Every structure is written in C-alpha cells, then in structure tokens.
Amino acid sequence: MGGEFILPRTASLEDPLRLAVLISGGGSGLLSLLEHQSATNCKHRTVLVLSDRESASGLQHGIDSGVKSAPVPLMDFSDPVVQRTTHEEEIHRLLIESEVELVVLSGYMRILTPWFVGHWKGRLVNIHPSLLPDFPGAHAHRDVLSAGVTVTGCTVHLVDEGVDTGPILAQQSIPVKSNDDAESLQDRVKQVEHSLYPQIIDMLSSGEISL
Ligand code: GAR
Numbered sequence: 001m002g003g004e005f006i007l008p009r010t011a012s013l014e015d016p017l018r019l020a021v022l023i024s025g026g027g028s029g030l031l032s033l034l035e036h037q038s039a040t041n042c043k044h045r046t047v048l049v050l051s052d053r054e055s056a057s058g059l060q061h062g063i064d065s066g067v068k069s070a071p072v073p074l075m076d077f078s079d080p081v082v083q084r085t086t087h088e089e090e091i092h093r094l095l096i097e098s099e100v101e102l103v104v105l106s107g108y109m110r111i112l113t114p115w116f117v118g119h120w121k122g123r124l125v126n127i128h129p130s131l132l133p134d135f136p137g138a139h140a141h142r143d144v145l146s147a148g149v150t151v152t153g154c155t156v157h158l159v160d161e162g163v164d165t166g167p168i169l170a171q172q173s174i175p176v177k178s179n180d181d182a183e184s185l186q187d188r189v190k191q192v193e194h195s196l197y198p199q200i201i202d203m204l205s206s207g208e209i210s211l
Helices: 028-039 059-064 080-097 114-120 140-147 182-205
Strands: 017-023 044-051 068-071 102-105 124-128 151-158 168-175
Touching: 017 028, 017 080, 017 182, 028 044, 028 059, 028 182, 044 059, 044 080, 044 182, 059 068, 080 114, 102 182, 124 182, 140 151, 140 182, 151 182, 168 182
Parallel strands: 017 044, 017 102, 044 068, 102 124
Antiparallel strands: 124 151, 151 168
C-alpha cells in the first residue's frame, strides 16, 4: 500500500535542510537535536516545532532556540475521522508554509493517517524506544519488562502507513538491568536516542542514506 519513499534532497552547510520536529511531551529529544545543530557544522536546521498537546513543555525548547513553535491541538468535532483529518490538514498546512523538507517525529504520540504519510513518505522519520520490530506501540518499556528480555534499545525508521513498521535506518541496543523499571529504562534508552537520532539526521541530510 502507498507510494514510494522519496528521500530528502542532499543538503549543504550553505543551504541546510529545513526540519520540523513534532513532539507531544517534554521534548528531551528535541533539545538534543537543537543542541547538536547549534554545536556542530550541520546540514540541517529546525525551522518549526509543533505539538499536538498544548501542555507539552518541550515547546519551550523551540521557543528558547528562536524557532517558530506552536501547539496544534485537536479541535472539537463529533466525528473522530473529521477531527483527525482536520488536525493533520492543519499540521500539513503549517509544514508547507514553513517550507519544511524533513519531518522529525520525536516523542509524537499520534498515529498518522495514510493521507499524511503519503505526502511525506521518505521525508518523515521517527524514533521508537525499542528494537523494532519488537515492542511497537505506545508502551514499549512496559512491554519489554513484562516480556523479560535482557536487551532493548531504540530504532530510527522512516514512517510508512503501519504502526512502527517503516524501513529501519539505525538501531542501538542497551542491556535491561534486573532492577530496571519503566522509568529507569526510559531514561537510559533516551540517552542513546539523544546521540543516535541527530547522527542519522546528519546522514539523511548529507545524502548518505539510500533505500
Ligand atoms: C522518546 O523515548 C521516544 O522514543 C518516545 O517518546 C520519548 C519522548 O521523549 N517515542 C515514542 O514512544 C513514539 N511511539 P521526549 O519527549 O523527552 O523527547
């Protein structure tokens, strides 16, 4: 189902790739990307931060970096399909308005419709806190612990029409410790996420990734 993946253009230091970061919460991943962009010679820059939740504290990281940052809450519609499509149409409109070239999901907790994915396929990347295809979905750490596995990690992948199913670009593993709970596991997985995601976005922006 769906069309081909069209990867972003190969960017340069003079003409960096224009990124939007979509978040739902604290935005520690967003912060690590913003820090990476300001600390290194980068071929990408964040031009837009959007959150589906008005309360997302991570929006402040975008504001502090001088990036246009806004909540895009779901509007009240009795029909959930209309509510969802209206929300995505607004996000899509804002991405186009800011001439975004790569959409970075960083703790964005909504599943995107095939309509949205179709517009951005290949230029829509996600980080998931498990070693996919194991433990997809919204409760990866809980599911890792209840399965009793000894290794977990994170996965950077292109988004397709499924849930956490698109082509895998990179993974990094960490051990699960016997005294881990969901919170300690999340903290340690986030540490590796914060170095892996910017690295893979560097590679995408430099044209170093092919499918
Ligand atoms: C990250 O661990 C990310 O992998 C996860 O949410 C966290 C966001 O943290 N994403 C998902 O679970 C997506 N299904 P942050 O808001 O501190 O960056």
